[in-house]
Amino acid sequence: QVQLLQSGAEVKKPGSSVKVSCKASGGTFNSSVIAWLRQAPGQGLEWMGGIIPFFGITNYAQRFQGRVTLTADESTGTAYMELSSLRSEDTAFYYCARAVGGVRGVMFDYWGQGPLVTVSS
């Protein structure tokens, strides 16, 4: 059974960066595709991008280009999402999820718990 365990909730100042981790267990991490999504409180889901850890291939949503960086550490089976230049509108739950079918897809069969990142002065 695949499990994705994410880091905890964070409170950040506007203009700073946040890095959320996602540790995978129970599956083949390196051949997986890990996607990142977010959900503002009370709002819908938003796809941010995905990474294939083995190849380091990434695909980012255009609206986050230049502000989000997806990386992965194969040795620990951990994926990371770093979002910079934070603003209040970035306050959201940030989920990692295992994607089926490559970085160009939205079929996610396993999800992390989605920690809340709060951006506030």
Place this chain on the structure above:
Amino acid sequence: QSVLTQPPSASGTPGQRVTISCSGSRSNIGSNHVHWYQQLPGTAPKLLIYKNNKRASGVPDRFSGSKSGTSASLAISGLRSEDEADYYCAAWDDSLSGLFGGGTKLTVL
């Protein structure tokens, strides 16, 4: 505003059949698979239907999906109280982006 359009709310009584629609365009639903997610309050979304009409593991056959042209639908028959949740459709867009509908809040009366 989401590119995939869903009704914001839907409702039904126990035992009824409810459908939730998802409308897109040729570049997303019209040329790619549609997936559906169920999100119970305070939890992460869960894959419900994948590739238009296939039920994910453990999903009861009360749930079914369909797609025609640039629209898709999720149907829930024999409605139960535990079906009360938010439902999201999702599809890849040929502009190289993942898209979600705005979500439909299902209330079981």
